[in-house]
Amino acid sequence: MACSPSISDHIIPAVSSAEDEEIVDLVVKGTIPSYALEEQLGDCKRAVRIRREALQRITRRSLQGLPLDGFDYGSILKQCCEMPVGYVQIPVGIAGPLLLDSFEYIVPMATTEGCIVASTNRGFKGIYASGGATSTILRDGMTRAAVVRFPSASRACHLKFFLDNPSNFQTLADEFNKSSNFARLQGVQCSIAGKNLYMRFSCTTGDAMGMNMVSKGVENVLAYLRNEYPDMDIISISGNFCSDKKPAAINWIEGRGKSAVCEAVIKEEVLKKVFRTNVATLVELNMLKNLAGSAVAGALGGFNAHASNIVSAIFIATGQDPAQNVESSHCITMMEAVNDGKDLHISVTMPSIEVGTIGGGTQLASQSACLDLLGVKGASKELPGANSRLLAKIVAGSVLAGELSLMAAIASGQLVQSHMKYNRSTKDVSKVGS
Numbered sequence: 001m002a003c004s005p006s007i008s009d010h011i012i013p014a015v016s017s018a019e020d021e022e023i024v025d026l027v028v029k030g031t032i033p034s035y036a037l038e039e040q041l042g043d044c045k046r047a048v049r050i051r052r053e054a055l056q057r058i059t060r061r062s063l064q065g066l067p068l069d070g071f072d073y074g075s076i077l078k079q080c081c082e083m084p085v086g087y088v089q090i091p092v093g094i095a096g097p098l099l100l101d102s103f104e105y106i107v108p109m110a111t112t113e114g115c116i117v118a119s120t121n122r123g124f125k126g127i128y129a130s131g132g133a134t135s136t137i138l139r140d141g142m143t144r145a146a147v148v149r150f151p152s153a154s155r156a157c158h159l160k161f162f163l164d165n166p167s168n169f170q171t172l173a174d175e176f177n178k179s180s181n182f183a184r185l186q187g188v189q190c191s192i193a194g195k196n197l198y199m200r201f202s203c204t205t206g207d208a209m210g211m212n213m214v215s216k217g218v219e220n221v222l223a224y225l226r227n228e229y230p231d232m233d234i235i236s237i238s239g240n241f242c243s244d245k246k247p248a249a250i251n252w253i254e255g256r257g258k259s260a261v262c263e264a265v266i267k268e269e270v271l272k273k274v275f276r277t278n279v280a281t282l283v284e285l286n287m288l289k290n291l292a293g294s295a296v297a298g299a300l301g302g303f304n305a306h307a308s309n310i311v312s313a314i315f316i317a318t319g320q321d322p323a324q325n326v327e328s329s330h331c332i333t334m335m336e337a338v339n340d341g342k343d344l345h346i347s348v349t350m351p352s353i354e355v356g357t358i359g360g361g362t363q364l365a366s367q368s369a370c371l372d373l374l375g376v377k378g379a380s381k382e383l384p385g386a387n388s389r390l391l392a393k394i395v396a397g398s399v400l401a402g403e404l405s406l407m408a409a410i411a412s413g414q415l416v417q418s419h420m421k422y423n424r425s426t427k428d429v430s431k432v433g434s
């Protein structure tokens, strides 16, 4: 499989025309760096085959179980993964239909954890039988927070007041917005630590998850500010006040990516038939486990039973950044008796779902097929951002189903039994999932 033309320009004829065996030898000896194979051969598949063989010889380990064939290595070059030697297979299950805002979705979930798909599917069934779920996007904006240092705290505060002043917003936005048609500055939130200023920029990102876009926008503003504040030292484009891929109260409170809330009223007879439980037991369990229990644990965004199980399975299937599961799984699950105590109102509130339908891993063939199944592949033609917002709603709707089903399983004492049934017979089921 040929690599892109820009790579092919660098092909070294002496190397590319040599036999595979000779090149493997050169890699083993360190004469050709493993990372340079794609560039020197101009053939991505061949580069992977040779790197893999050299690795097996160096380590004296077999990669037999790791497939080589059946993957387009050109599609990941300089974008998704460096120095590939194969690919890991993760099964994709489907759950659904999820009836959400009057539309039906079949949700792809990539996981090697038994029960997750089956349990989510059961949740969907209960939600469907109760008339469906309703969702709302409360906020949509990706963030990046640069850190800069001044000779004094008062100078750092001077810039903070400049950024806080609404009359300066348009100047900042003009700088920020100039590198993308989709990144539009929403605001800047500042925090001071002595002489250091942390500036959390937030912007819309169309259908992209948006880390690249927001970072470019912040760079534009920093270049502008450097002229206005010559004594400003730029320490880092990211000062962790963003906060990306780390648990942080800022995301839990202010949101990052899409903030979503999803709710449903589950009927008494559905609770009985589908979930073998009742409103009072679920409400009490939710209070003791998801609210009080998580408070006792000092949880940060973890007021739920297993949101991350569902979030990570959908993230992997649809090409999201799995490391962003950290904050994307922040969720508070609420349960309340309604309709004279007969039915259950359940909701999940998730302030930082970071998803995109264009860019990153979303364009790869398998992930793109999963996005297509949901009807959210690529950029929305009607309204930029509509696809990624819908994906966030689907994530929230699926988490709602997962919460309902797992909590019901615990309430009715089914958890151990269901794990025994779905492939857990040799494992300690008390350690699974919840």
Ligand code: ADP
Binding pocket: 180, 181, 182, 205, 206, 207, 208, 209, 210, 211, 212, 213, 214, 356, 358, 359, 360, 379, 380, 384, 385
């Ligand atoms: P990210 O910012 O999530 O890392 P990328 O920069 O990898 O995303 O991908 C976004 C790219 O896709 C940008 O170059 C952007 O101009 C382009 N693009 C095309 N249509 C859209 C759209 N509807 N929403 C967002 N980006 C879009």
